[in-house]
Amino acid sequence: MRAREIMSTPTIAVTPAATLREAATVMFARGFTSLPVIDPDGRLLGVLSDVDVLRELCRAGAPDSGSALEGWTRTAGSAMGPGPAVAASTRVHDLANRMAELGTRSLPVVEEGLVVGMVTLRDVLAALTGAHERLRPTARRRL
Numbered sequence: 001m002r003a004r005e006i007m008s009t010p011t012i013a014v015t016p017a018a019t020l021r022e023a024a025t026v027m028f029a030r031g032f033t034s035l036p037v038i039d040p041d042g043r044l045l046g047v048l049s050d051v052d053v054l055r056e057l058c059r060a061g062a063p064d065s066g067s068a069l070e071g072w073t074r075t076a077g078s079a080m081g082p083g084p085a086v087a088a089s090t091r092v093h094d095l096a097n098r099m100a101e102l103g104t105r106s107l108p109v110v111e112e113g114l115v116v117g118m119v120t121l122r123d124v125l126a127a128l129t130g131a132h133e134r135l136r137p138t139a140r141r142r143l
Helices: 018-030 050-058 067-073 093-101 120-131 135-143
Strands: 034-038 044-049 106-111 114-120
Touching: 018 034, 018 050, 034 114, 044 050, 044 106, 093 106, 093 120, 114 120
Parallel strands: none
Antiparallel strands: 034 044, 106 114
């Protein structure tokens, strides 16, 4: 099984100009721990994680003082980390190893340089345990 068979599509992403508030709102509403940051053509520039957002807010000031709100004007482009990604043809076992190496719960999937999906630790675990195969095709896309 390959990344293209278990990835979630369409990809929800942000541009570098998105504010941390906008990115955090998307993450919270969708239950994501990270978002790909893409250019206008859909090419991966980096990945913004929930930890990146928190790190930026803590830099802005102590969360309990209310001064952390100053950090909301910061952008995804300034807070994002490097964008580790995997090819759509990557095997599930290799995905598992890569995620364990990086200590990440999700990775963008790229094809010809464009972000085409996201694969999560949950997707990988479902595929490795066979749970992915037992799901109906429509349910599989929602994982």
